[in-house]
Amino acid sequence: MTTSNPTVTHLPARRNTVRTNRTLQKVGVWVSLLLGAAFAGLPILWMVSSSFKDNSEIFAWPPKLITENFSFAAYTSVFTDPVKVRFFVNSYVIAITVTVLTLVVAILAAYAFSRFEFRGKALVNVVIVGIQAVPPITLLIPYFGLIVALRLYNTYQGLVLTYMVFTLPYAIVMMTGYFNTLPRELDEAARVDGTSSFGALWRILVPISMPGIVSVAVYTFMIAWNEYLFALTLTRTDNMRTVPIGIQLLMGQHSYEWSEMMAMSVLGSIPVLVLFVFFQKFFIGGMTAGAVKN
Incomplete structure (x- = not known):
């Protein structure tokens, strides 16, 4: 059984x-x-679709994602208007300048924090991290008074210096973390070959730190390109306005140019999107490596 x-x-x-x-x-x-x-x-799809519509179609019911009256009129209006083109020129000039200056200062500062010991180092680190914890809107009035006192109101210099106050802390922290992952033997080997500390930084550490540098550059460019509050407060004339302010200016007292707003929004999204698509690998790698502390 x-x-x-x-x-x-x-x-x-x-x-x-x-x-x-x-x-x-x-x-x-x-x-x-x-x-x-x-x-x-x-x-995002609705924004792109609306940029090819007429104002009367945007709020039509039932809504249509694909318009029957496909038109490039909004884009033509943006590209043929010197004032709107100037918005983009201003944004590119300011964002690129802020990115380059932030990288240079952040690399030098991060190298000092990572490789040298000096009096007040811990205090300076606390100040850098503390700046990131302060909401930018609370600094709006003080910075407005400071920029006016320095006679930098409605200038590129005023916006660049203001933006760097908010981009530098993050850039320094990230680059310091990235440099900390690199062995000090690289610096020592460079000095044995007769290279100074400054030379070791730019010839050895910077080339192999490209993932971290690219991630900081993309983040900095995004902050400077998309910033609205200080760009609105610290500028007065149309020839100094940036893209976010230009979009807001299309909101008239009696009517909104919705299709042009959507067209400028699409065009304003392209630079950041292109940067992220092409440098995504470096951006993610740099963010991950910078978060590791030896």
């Missing part, structure tokens, strides 16, 4: 249950990702 083992009998059922649970988990993850992508992507 033979008896069946209940453990062996229930094994197939348990395996099927495990497989079913795993499948349900995967389906749940994919559904969540698709819903998240739709939630994040539909407003």
Whole structure:
């Protein structure tokens, strides 16, 4: 007489249950990702679609993502208007200048924090981190008074210096963390070959720190390009306005130029999008490496 083992009998059922649970988990993850992508992507698609519509079509009911009267009129209006083109020129000049200056200062400061010991180092680190904790809006009035007193109101210099106050702390912290991951033997080997500390920085450390530098550069450019509050407060004339302010100026007293607003928003999103697409690998690698502390 033979008896069946209940453990062996229930094994197939348990395996099927495990497989079913795993499948349900995967389906749940994919559904969540698709819903998240739709939630994040539909407003962008609507912005792009609206830039090719007439103002009367934007609020038509039922809404249409693809317009029947496809038109480049809004883009033509932006590119043929010298004032609107100047908005983009200002944004490029300011964002690129802030990015370059921030990188130079941050690299030098981070090298000093990473490789040297000096009096007050801990205090300076606390101040740098503390600046990041201060909400920018609380500094609006003090900076306005300071910029006016320095006669930098409505100038590139005023905006560049103000933006660097907010971009430098993050850049210094990130670059210091990245330099900390690099062995000090690299500096020592460079000095043995007769290279100074300054030479070791620019010839050895900077080239192999490109992922961290690129991540800081992309972040800095994004901050300077998208900033609205200080650009509005510290400028007065249209020839000094940036893209975010230019979009806001399309909101008239009696009517809004919605299609032109959407066209300028699309054009204003392209530089940051291009930077992230082309430097995504360096950006993510730099952010990860900079977060590691030896």
